[in-house]
Amino acid sequence: MIYYVARRLAVAVPTLLILIIVSYVLMYAAPGGPFDTERTLPPEVMANLQHKYGLDQPLVVQIWRYVVSIVTEFDFGPSFQYTDQTVNDIIRQGFPVTLTYGAWSFLVAVLAGVSLGIAAAVCHNTFLDYLCVGVSVGAQVLPNFVLAPVLTLVFTLWLAWLPGGGWQGGHWPYVVLPVIALSTSFMASIARMTRSSMLEALNADFIRTARAKGLPMRRIVIRHALKPAMLPVISYLGPTFVGMITGSVVIDVFFATGGIGQFFVNSALNRDYPVIMGITILAGALTIAFNLVVDLLYAWLDPRIRY
Amino acid sequence: MTLLQVRDLRVSFQTGDGTVDAVNGVDLAVPAGQAIAVVGESGSGKSQIMLAVMGLLARNGTASGSIRFDGTELLGLDERAFNRIRAREIAMIFQDPMTALNPYMRISHQMTEVLTLHKGMSHGAALGEAVRLLDAMEVPEARTRITMYPHEFSGGMRQRVLIAMALLCRPRLLIADEPTTALDATVRGQIMRLLGNVKSAFDTAVILVTHDAGIVAGHCDEMVVLYGGQVMESGPVAETFAAPLHPYTRGLLDAVPRLDRDDERLRAIPGDPPGMQHLPGGCPFAARCPRADERCHHVRPPGVSHGPGRRVACHWPLGGAG
Amino acid sequence: MSPLLFGRRTIRALTTTGAPDTSGGRSLWQDARGRFVCNRAAMASLAILCVLVLFVLFGDFLAAWSNEEIDWAMLGNVAEEGGPSFANGHYFGVDELGRDLYARTVQGTGISLMVGVLGALVSMVVGTLYGAVAGYLGGAVDNVMMRIVDVLMAIPYMFVLIVFMVVFGRSILMLFVGIGLISWLDMARIARGQTLSIKNRDFVEAAVAIGVRPGRIILRHIIPNLLGVVVVYATLLVPSMIIYESFISFLGLGVQEPDTSLGALISDGASQMQYGTLWQLLFPLSFFVTTLFAFFFVGDGLRDALDPRDR
Numbered sequence: 001m002i003y004y005v006a007r008r009l010a011v012a013v014p015t016l017l018i019l020i021i022v023s024y025v026l027m028y029a030a031p032g033g034p035f036d037t038e039r040t041l042p043p044e045v046m047a048n049l050q051h052k053y054g055l056d057q058p059l060v061v062q063i064w065r066y067v068v069s070i071v072t073e074f075d076f077g078p079s080f081q082y083t084d085q086t087v088n089d090i091i092r093q094g095f096p097v098t099l100t101y102g103a104w105s106f107l108v109a110v111l112a113g114v115s116l117g118i119a120a121a122v123c124h125n126t127f128l129d130y131l132c133v134g135v136s137v138g139a140q141v142l143p144n145f146v147l148a149p150v151l152t153l154v155f156t157l158w159l160a161w162l163p164g165g166g167w168q169g170g171h172w173p174y175v176v177l178p179v180i181a182l183s184t185s186f187m188a189s190i191a192r193m194t195r196s197s198m199l200e201a202l203n204a205d206f207i208r209t210a211r212a213k214g215l216p217m218r219r220i221v222i223r224h225a226l227k228p229a230m231l232p233v234i235s236y237l238g239p240t241f242v243g244m245i246t247g248s249v250v251i252d253v254f255f256a257t258g259g260i261g262q263f264f265v266n267s268a269l270n271r272d273y274p275v276i277m278g279i280t281i282l283a284g285a286l287t288i289a290f291n292l293v294v295d296l297l298y299a300w301l302d303p304r305i306r307y
Numbered sequence: 308m309t310l311l312q313v314r315d316l317r318v319s320f321q322t323g324d325g326t327v328d329a330v331n332g333v334d335l336a337v338p339a340g341q342a343i344a345v346v347g348e349s350g351s352g353k354s355q356i357m358l359a360v361m362g363l364l365a366r367n368g369t370a371s372g373s374i375r376f377d378g379t380e381l382l383g384l385d386e387r388a389f390n391r392i393r394a395r396e397i398a399m400i401f402q403d404p405m406t407a408l409n410p411y412m413r414i415s416h417q418m419t420e421v422l423t424l425h426k427g428m429s430h431g432a433a434l435g436e437a438v439r440l441l442d443a444m445e446v447p448e449a450r451t452r453i454t455m456y457p458h459e460f461s462g463g464m465r466q467r468v469l470i471a472m473a474l475l476c477r478p479r480l481l482i483a484d485e486p487t488t489a490l491d492a493t494v495r496g497q498i499m500r501l502l503g504n505v506k507s508a509f510d511t512a513v514i515l516v517t518h519d520a521g522i523v524a525g526h527c528d529e530m531v532v533l534y535g536g537q538v539m540e541s542g543p544v545a546e547t548f549a550a551p552l553h554p555y556t557r558g559l560l561d562a563v564p565r566l567d568r569d570d571e572r573l574r575a576i577p578g579d580p581p582g583m584q585h586l587p588g589g590c591p592f593a594a595r596c597p598r599a600d601e602r603c604h605h606v607r608p609p610g611v612s613h614g615p616g617r618r619v620a621c622h623w624p625l626g627g628a629g
Numbered sequence: 630m631s632p633l634l635f636g637r638r639t640i641r642a643l644t645t646t647g648a649p650d651t652s653g654g655r656s657l658w659q660d661a662r663g664r665f666v667c668n669r670a671a672m673a674s675l676a677i678l679c680v681l682v683l684f685v686l687f688g689d690f691l692a693a694w695s696n697e698e699i700d701w702a703m704l705g706n707v708a709e710e711g712g713p714s715f716a717n718g719h720y721f722g723v724d725e726l727g728r729d730l731y732a733r734t735v736q737g738t739g740i741s742l743m744v745g746v747l748g749a750l751v752s753m754v755v756g757t758l759y760g761a762v763a764g765y766l767g768g769a770v771d772n773v774m775m776r777i778v779d780v781l782m783a784i785p786y787m788f789v790l791i792v793f794m795v796v797f798g799r800s801i802l803m804l805f806v807g808i809g810l811i812s813w814l815d816m817a818r819i820a821r822g823q824t825l826s827i828k829n830r831d832f833v834e835a836a837v838a839i840g841v842r843p844g845r846i847i848l849r850h851i852i853p854n855l856l857g858v859v860v861v862y863a864t865l866l867v868p869s870m871i872i873y874e875s876f877i878s879f880l881g882l883g884v885q886e887p888d889t890s891l892g893a894l895i896s897d898g899a900s901q902m903q904y905g906t907l908w909q910l911l912f913p914l915s916f917f918v919t920t921l922f923a924f925f926f927v928g929d930g931l932r933d934a935l936d937p938r939d940r
Binding site for chain 1: 776779780783784785786787788789791792793794795796868872875876879880881882892895896898899902903907910914917918921922925
């Protein structure tokens with residue numbers, strides 16, 4: 001088990017390094033620097049600024065410094081645009097917001113998706129089953145940036161039930177629409193996946209054995225079919241996580257939650273490289289860590305996988 | 308005493324291409340403590356009869372007729388009542404031991420859940436009983452190996468586990484559906500020997516479903532020959548082997564390699580089994596039968612008594628004037 | 630951003646539908662075409678896609694206004710007078726700047742379709758070549774090449790794509806390249822899996838035996854036999870490409886004014902909806918949803934046609 005973790009880490013660490021280096025090189029190669037404003041600055045001022053941020057050093061040195069400061073101090077450097085803030089400040093400010101509704105969305109998507117999928121599979125070819133299939137097919141064409149405006153239209157403009165934006169420290173009415181907008185498409189995918197894998201599991205030979213043993217259906221579903229049916233769903237959790245991280249950018253921008261995605265898009269529009277990089281690397285690190293957890297979970301659940 | 312009495316059983320399936328009649332009016336009787344062989348080619352409906360007895364037909368299948376077990380009608384029994392009969396009264400072993408065990412559960416758990424559920428045993432007591440049965444089925448080091456997962460067992464060992472699991476509640480009837488087909492030839496003999504012991508050691512009636520008439524001799528008391536979802540012939544094994552009444556039975560037995568005959572040629576039955584979607588109106592075997600005449604193609608022969616304990620459904624049975 | 634666009638069944642279908650077997654009787658392709666034609670949802674979707682393409686190609690001829698022209702008569706009171714009307718030639722109404730929404734929808738649909746199809750094509754070419762080379766060469770080369778794919782897959786691609794767009798400037802060309810470059814990973818895996826099963830077939834071994842060089846074997850023998858699988862997968866890739874593009878354009882990081890795409894139009898419409906100009910949201914939205922549905926059903930139909938056993 002320890003060997004398995006070590007081997008996974010051996011892949012994860014270089015991945016993260018490559019991500020850092022590639023994004024830094026991209027930034028370095030980019031035409032137009034962060035201080036190319038409408039007013040052309042005097043060359044001395046420019047040189048000063050460049051020196052202050054270490055941009056006059058050779059590329060290798062810059063990358064080395066950057067990596068070292070991230071690894072040793074978890075320091076992503078200062079922001080170019082928000083002059084009095086560091087990237088860390090921005091992450092500290094925006095990340096809790098994104099994490100809050102992101103975690104809720106993840107929970108809703110997984111719990112609702114799995115329950116709906118199991119119910120549909122157990123009640124195969126009934127109304128519930130058709131509902132599940134219909135919802136998941138429909139949700140396929142409703143990515144979050146389509147769903148968010150539609151939800152706001154219905155629940156904010158027409159029904160005036162819920163606020164269409166803002167955060168207010170995470171007071172619940174402000175969380176509901178972001179969570180629905182972010183989780184629905186993933187819930188639908190998970191439901192569809194659970195349904196088909198549960199159907200497959202229920203048709204397996206060993207389920208027939210379990211029925212021949214006189215076990216009641218409820219016990220068969222929970223004890224015998226659930227685990228094999230969950231395995232593909234678990235391996236889909238990684239992509240779900242990536243999708244939610246990405247989708248949170250849209251949610252932050254559309255609902256003006258003050259989450260990290262808003263900073264990301266602003267920085268992208270303003271070429272604030274340290275912030276873009278910092279957030280990209282953070283997202284990458286989270287993704288890699290989450291994938292590691294998923295892999296371990298999978299290995300733990302499937303006795304046939306050798307570490 | 309007759310333990311299981313099947314009368315005029317019909318099983319049909321609704322498929323995308325129409326109705327398939329898999330079983331067409333089968334009668335079957337299993338006396339308590341006896342071993343019955345049900346012999347037929349693949350597609351003869353033998354497995355579907357057993358699934359109907361267990362109430363495990365696929366969703367698109369329907370059964371009619373009567374299946375009485377110890378006086379209780381099983382057809383149309385609700386799931387809850389059926390679950391009190393499965394494993395406790397009737398247990399079943401399936402063809403492929405590689406897929407019949409849950410790969411995600413330890414053997415111990417798969418076995419003990421039967422006892423804790425049906426007998427209300429504690430986990431510890433159930434575990435002890437499970438180990439005892441694995442020992443009886445000659446699984447080496449049962450006490451330690453019971454905590455393993457199925458993929459850590461060979462095919463033959465898994466089949467032993469399945470037999471042990473089926474016997475946990477001491478059922479009065481054990482149905483073994485092609486228990487050796489998926490196994491290596493060397494393991495087959497061992498499994499058949501174990502199954503043969505079951506009848507005496509556990510006082511359990513056994514239905515052995517097989518396509519291989521060769522393994523029937525020496526292990527079973529009676530045999531029933533199925534073709535096209537109908538009973539062709541039934542009777543005591545020894546007499547049926549010595550003098551088959553139905554041309555199909557003769558064909559089956561001729562296809563079995565035997566050491567006690569000089570004639571070394573194996574004879575295959577020419578032709579293929581009929582498609583179950585459009586069974587001929589007459590005898591299902593007529594198209595492949597050397598003795599068939601016009602009547603065989605149009606009139607289904609009724610099963611008639613032919614000597615003590617023997618029945619045959621043929622217009623021109625062998626070894627008699629018919 | 631990636632709701633499950635194709636389930637496990639697809640992947641299995643894709644990895645089991647081997648090379649077309651032309652030995653005897655009707656070919657696999659003829660069979661598949663027969664099944665596809667019988668699939669009503671897929672055929673209807675195909676018809677819808679044809680209509681959409683016609684709309685993109687010839688829609689401009691029906692437009693009374695160009696996509697850049699500002700109808701000064703509308704500016705300032707868009708909410709009252711800017712709605713859909715045949716009288717003033719704004720069939721879908723105007724946007725908040727008084728530009729004709731019909732013309733903009735024609736253009737936006739065109740760009741979305743183009744990004745989708747070209748992105749899928751780029752990923753198809755890159756992914757197939759990469760996967761075929763890795764699978765055919767095998768051994769250490771395969772190992773390294775697929776490790777690289779694993780590493781890239783663990784990166785949140787949308788962030789990288791945005792970084793890419795920021796660095797190299799926002800243009801449709803960059804969108805094509807960026808989206809195509811990111812989405813070839815799955816394709817490479819599938820192509821590799823297929824190659825592994827093809828490379829031991831007789832015709833490849835025959836080619837090896839008579840001394841054909843690896844490059845030529847890959848191009849002439851492996852890749853033609855991958856096509857069936859690759860085409861199905863590419864069809865299912867088009868809608869996800871469209872979603873990626875719309876996602877980026879929704880954030881304002883994609884196509885630049887005066888050009889537009891469905892994602893940008895939805896974003897505009899969403900930002901204006903509190904003023905009651907709902908047509909601005911609903912027209913692009915319905916085109917978006919219809920396009921995606923059509924592609925999904927065609928892709929599903931193709932998959933079912935090529936893998937009939939699992940219905």
